[in-house]
Each structure stands twice: as C-alpha cells, then as structure tokens.
Amino acid sequence: MTSASPPNGSPPTILAVDDDLGMLRLLEATLSLAGYRVLTADGGWSAIRAYENSAEPIHLLIELALDRHRKKKETRFTR
Numbered sequence: 001m002t003s004a005s006p007p008n009g010s011p012p013t014i015l016a017v018d019d020d021l022g023m024l025r026l027l028e029a030t031l032s033l034a035g036y037r038v039l040t041a042d043g044g045w046s047a048i049r050a051y052e053n054s055a056e057p058i059h060l061l062i063e064l065a066l067d068r069h070r071k072k073k074e075t076r077f078t079r
Contacts, residue, residue: 012059017047
C-alpha cells in the first residue's frame with residue numbers, strides 16, 4: 001500500500017468506523033504505518049462527531065464490517 005500526500009505534505013486523513021474494537025485498532029495501525037492520519041469511531045454518532053471536529057478534510061470513511069451477530073438477529077426477525 002502506498003500513500004499519496006497532498007502538495008502541502010500533510011498525510012491524507014481517513015476516518016475508520018467499526019463497532020469491533022480489535023478490528024478498528026488493526027485498521028488504525030495498518031493505515032498509520034502506510035502513512036495516513038487515522039481518526040477512529042466506534043459507531044455512527046461518534047463518526048459524525050469525529051467528522052465535525054476534524055480540522056482537516058477527511059478523504060475516506062471506512063466501515064470495515066457489519067457485526068455478524070447483529071446481522072444474524074436482524075435476519076432472523078425479518079424472515
């Protein structure tokens with residue numbers, strides 16, 4: 001993975017969103033090592049707050065995966 005820096009030299013900012021803390025930390029570490037500035041949020045509301053409080057533009061928003069247990073429950077109730 002390569003990082004593309006804007007002309008001013010500051011790294012692009014990525015907002016990673018996931019309710020699985022382990023997955024979120026893994027994503028944060030991986031993207032940081034690749035040269036990105038990473039903001040993290042554990043859900044929708046905290047992602048909105050992170051976006052609103054960011055002084056720099058956010059170039060990418062990532063929701064890594066749905067919670068498998070919640071998805072199974074929703075599937076079971078909607079059938």
